[in-house]
Amino acid sequence: MTYLVALALGVAVLTGHTLVNATRWLRRPAAPPAGVAEPVAVLLPLRDEAARVGPCLRALLAQRDVSDLRIVVLDDGSTDGTADVVRTIAGDDPRVTLLTGAPPPPGWLGKPYACWQLATRADPAATALVFVDADVVLAPHAVAAAVAELRAAGAALLSPYPRIVVATAADRLVQPLLQWLWLTFLPLRAVERSSRPSLAAAGGQFLVMDRAGYLRAGGHGAVADRILEDIELARAVKRSGGRVALADGSRLADCRMYADWPQLRDGYSKSLWATFGHPAAATVVVALLLLFYTAPPLLAVAALAAGSVPAALVALAAYLLGAAGRVVTARATGGRWWPDALAHPVSVGLLGWLTLRSYHLRKRRLLSWRGRPVS
Structure with missing residues (x-):
């Protein structure tokens, strides 16, 4: 019983942290009344x-x-x-330049090299660089709002996380974990104020950077061989003395990352090993996640079957507190919370399986993406 009470209290603390992040520290960019006067380059790798x-x-x-x-x-x-x-969509619009990329040289992964080519070949007069992925659809004021927030934050890098569009059961189980993980476990205030590279995060789908800060950090050349180039770029910015900021971009952008389950499975498998680093660290983190979020409903059923109603109620409380964290995250980032939050234990269990798969495929050197090896 003491163990269950401690478990419920631990989940309560984490959900409380989610609430504080979502309601107090999370930036929410808005369109500037006067617009943005500085030159801006939007960079789209395809x-x-x-x-x-x-x-x-x-x-x-x-x-x-x-x-x-x-x-x-x-x-x-x-x-x-x-x-x-x-070419068909852009027509003769003078704002659009289409480049033909070169294959990545030794030591480079595909996306970092594509982004590096874009950044170095963009108009040198542009003082702000906006990296956007093809699966992101921006609201009409998104670029102006994001650049204005970058300047207001005094940051070299701003990551406004898009609203994740979900269409399938797999989407609903896995995709909301992205926002939930950083709202629950990242101290957002410290991410902005601390100079420690370990306290850095970013999402590469929609990334806004001060050009001078980007170059000072080494740009994508500093993260040439990193599968999580967005997070590593944020760390490079901090190492160079710059600041990073996270924001809720759900009012600025929508993103449908994967079209089906095989894409989602392979997309997470290619990078989860890099998220956790050493397999021992991954084992500890995944075990704790399963303990806090997947075990409570199972323990509630087991306690009820054993006739221990008080223990079952405490375990049920732990489960509901964990689901509440998903509700807070969804409401803060424009996501869907009903009934998806109730399946949070299944989501965390699936994350554990994807992590195991990621390490297994990396060990066998079978990880690839878009026809290119990633490890």
Whole structure:
């Protein structure tokens, strides 16, 4: 019984931290009344994105409140006609430049090299760089709001996390864990104030950077071989003396990361090993997550079967407190909470399985993405 009470209290503390982050420290960018006057380059790396780039590019062309906006698109060895789709949508719009990417040289992964080519070939007059993935659709004021928030935060890097669009059961189980994990376990205030690289986070789907800060940190050249190039870029910024900031970008951008379960499974498998680092660290973290969030409903059923109603009620309370954290996260980031939050123990269990799969595939050197090896 004492163990169950301690478990429930631990979950309560974590959910309380989620609530504080979501209601007090999370930035929520808004469109600046006067717009943005500085030159801005929006950088869009593409590899076999013919089916998804249309809504993304049309949304970029519809941006407002930025007086000097340039859109630089890089076709990174696509074989599905991505460049033709870009040409058709952009037409003769002078704001759009389409580049043909070079294959990554030794020591580089594909996406960091694509982003590095974009950043170094963009108009040198641009003082703000906005990296956007093809699965992101921006609201018309998104670029202006994000650049204005970057300046208001005094940061070199701002990560406004998009609203994750969910369409399948797998989406609903796994995707909301992204926001939940950093709202629950990251001290957002310390992330902005501390100079420690370990206290850094970012999401590469929509990333806004001060150009001078980007170059001072070494840009994507500093994270050339990193599968989690977004997080590593945030750490590089801190090492160079810059600040990073996280924000709720659910009012600025929508993102449907994966079209189906195989893509989602493989997408997480390619990078979870890099999230946790050493397998021993992953084992400890996953075990604690399972203990706090997957075990309580099982313990409640076991206690009830054994005739211990008080123990069952405490375990049930731990389960509901964990689900409450998902509710807080969903309401803070524009996500869906009912009935998905009730399946939170299943979500955490699935995360554990994906982590195990990630390490297993890495050990066998079978990890790849978009036809390129990632480890």
